[in-house]
Amino acid sequence: MSIKTLSSREVYRNNWLSVREDQIERSNGVPGIYGVVDKDDCAVVIPLDGDRIYLIEQFRYTIQQRCLELPQGGWETADIDPEQLARGELREETGFSAEKMIYLGTMWIAYGFAKQKQHVYLATGLTHEGVDPDPEEHDLILRSATVAEFEQMLLDGTIQDTCTIAAWGLYRLWKERQQTGAV
Template identity: 70%
Template sequence: MNLPNSSDSEDNKQPHSITTLSTRVVYRNPWLSLREDEILRSNGRPGIYSVIDKQDCAVIIPIDFDVEGGRVWLVEQFRYTVQERCLELPQGGWEMDDVDPEELARGELKEELGLHAEKMVYLGWTWIAYGFARQKQHVYLATGLSQTEKDPDPEEHDLVVHSMTVREFEERMLDGTIRDVCTLAAWGLYLLWKARQ
């Protein structure tokens, strides 16, 4: 079996299989815009592609290593789209372009948990749901945690703070209590980073 050369995929040397013929914004609000692109596939078939554009965001893994086995801080909030209260790592964006990712991560940590991190380690970034959305999420490990004043925004009025051991956190991911893909992906990046330390 011939596998693609890693440098080929990194440089993205392959020709695009879809060409954008035109684009128009069909909806916009302060949080996102929805555009509709007229496209032409490499097989000659035309089509329409709908894309949600959102600014970069951050997800933070706050771990207190002073507790035996480590303790993770999480938030629980009502997620309207799925009509459920969900448990997840703190995450969010500021609906602004050109925000420093670490500043954003520190801001979300303060807003949602009322925590300050002595150290922030950048673990990388992921695309969120790139089948229909263009949004990048930066992943940070936050350690050396200390309490500060919370500063929730109006959409976070129902946010509840939780902390649990790393073992409990992983059990909740495995048993399906935590289904948030950003939380799962961030934890995967953390485990890969940790294995290489």
């Protein structure tokens, strides 16, 4: 290990996350402080119906903008089954249930300062059953686009959410390997 934790103290906590400050010693002996945001696992879902992809538009307080992104989130519950979480987020945010959920991989969201893992799923065989948003999600708007339109939004900066961009990258790699027979 290149960084040794000497001590750790929680400096903030709410229902969604905690922040801790760790006193550290680097491998070269230099002491320091490391701030870490701890959050439970979350999921991001790619709802794909033929050539249409479904997105969520919502206001993101930290950047004071409405943003387009794939459905994603967490339940502030440790040790939840990732597929159950992904199905729940899909239903809450889009109103869709999925006949099939394909696990594409796991990503650390921003491990330079946060400890939160995100599970990536492809959702197909979609059936609309009505939305079930959390109180904080009252302003969600369901949008759809063709895959070509969606990819253009990724390229032109309309969509800047790194989780959405990275999840789509995993999907494209998975799809390419499905087509070539590589595992």
